[in-house]
Amino acid sequence: MTGKRTRLAVGLAAAAVALAACATNAPQDTLDPAGPYAEKIDALFKPVFWVATAVFLLVEGGILYILWRYRHRKGRERIPPQIHGNTRLEIAWTILPAVVLAGVAVPTVATIFDLAAEPPGNALNVTVRGHQWWWEFRYTDPEMQVGDNLPLVTANELVIPADRPVYLTLESAGSEFGNGLGRAVIHSFSPFRLAGKTDVIPGKTNHMTIQADEPGEYPGQCAELCGFSHGFMRFEVDALSPADFDAWVAGQKEEAAAPSGIAGDLIASTCAACHTIRGVSTAASTAPDLTHVASRDCLAGCIFPNTREELAAWLRDPPARKLGSFMPDYNLSEEEIEALVDYLETLE
Numbered sequence: 307m308t309g310k311r312t313r314l315a316v317g318l319a320a321a322a323v324a325l326a327a328c329a330t331n332a333p334q335d336t337l338d339p340a341g342p343y344a345e346k347i348d349a350l351f352k353p354v355f356w357v358a359t360a361v362f363l364l365v366e367g368g369i370l371y372i373l374w375r376y377r378h379r380k381g382r383e384r385i386p387p388q389i390h391g392n393t394r395l396e397i398a399w400t401i402l403p404a405v406v407l408a409g410v411a412v413p414t415v416a417t418i419f420d421l422a423a424e425p426p427g428n429a430l431n432v433t434v435r436g437h438q439w440w441w442e443f444r445y446t447d448p449e450m451q452v453g454d455n456l457p458l459v460t461a462n463e464l465v466i467p468a469d470r471p472v473y474l475t476l477e478s479a480g481s482e483f484g485n486g487l488g489r490a491v492i493h494s495f496s497p498f499r500l501a502g503k504t505d506v507i508p509g510k511t512n513h514m515t516i517q518a519d520e521p522g523e524y525p526g527q528c529a530e531l532c533g534f535s536h537g538f539m540r541f542e543v544d545a546l547s548p549a550d551f552d553a554w555v556a557g558q559k560e561e562a563a564a565p566s567g568i569a570g571d572l573i574a575s576t577c578a579a580c581h582t583i584r585g586v587s588t589a590a591s592t593a594p595d596l597t598h599v600a601s602r603d604c605l606a607g608c609i610f611p612n613t614r615e616e617l618a619a620w621l622r623d624p625p626a627r628k629l630g631s632f633m634p635d636y637n638l639s640e641e642e643i644e645a646l647v648d649y650l651e652t653l654e
């Protein structure tokens with residue numbers, strides 16, 4: 307009975323694994339590279355995978371063969387011939403793995419240096435800040451500035467031009483550095499189809515180059531356990547055609563219209579302490595820049611679609627929607643929430 311049950315459990319687990327491998331809707335499939343940098347990683351990974359598979363089959367096959375060949379049988383009490391001290395054999399099985407490792411190491415090291423090199427001069431520069439638990443994107447090129455040396459800043463969605471390298475500078479933000487609300491911790495920026503993943507380390511600046519061949523949406527997420535809402539620290543890379551990207555930049559550079567009434571009072575008294583809304587208040591930037599929040603597809607670490615309902619639900623009680631959120635529950639009345647949502651929805 308137990309044997310049957312075990313066999314059933316193993317069978318079901320195997321079926322689940324096999325079925326999971328067949329997902330057609332896999333937007334974060336690292337085996338489906340969508341740009342030249344991801345392709346370089348893929349071109350290294352695939353041959354190494356097959357070399358490792360060959361080694362695995364040889365070693366495991368050898369073990370199974372020896373298990374079968376020298377198994378215990380009645381009337382055969384004798385130990386099989388021992389080959390300890392065979393110099394020729396020992397030299398062979400030292401050199402052979404060394405040759406295989408060298409064969410893997412040469413392209414690996416070459417690819418590491420290739421990926422670490424600074425991209426060509428036409429690259430777009432973006433500083434990515436990992437916060438607990440959302441991503442901030444700061445466009446630092448001179449033509450992307452919005453007055454007084456201020457970079458264009460967005461959150462959750464990294465908008466890039468297609469077919470052009472984007473050189474990312476990765477930083478961990480936190481209260482220790484005065485540019486975040488949570489602790490500065492290790493995150494990992496992982497736009498799987500555009501590049502691998504790179505750790506974001508407090509006090510250290512890392513770099514990564516991404517590029518998308520075609521316009522499209524490329525979701526990614528934080529891939530390093532970074533606290534309560536690590537699992538809710540997603541992002542989206544939106545690659546646009548060059549013309550669409552220029553139009554997006556022009557739109558993002560515009561300032562927001564000033565809020566009035568209840569929304570105006572709340573933003574001045576509460577929201578502006580952490581959020582920037584260019585044209586209204588630029589004093590703080592420890593929470594997402596809201597100047598064009600309505601132009602984004604997703605909210606709060608890209609875990610909710612950007613709709614009226616979700617925005618209202620978020621304002622009603624942020625930590626209830628996202629564990630550990632550094633935006634507290636301000637116990638807003640429904641009237642206040644309605645007024646804020648009405649205003650935020652105008653920020654396209």
Ligand code: CUA
Nearest residue numbers: 493528532536
């Ligand atoms: Cu940030 Cu996990």
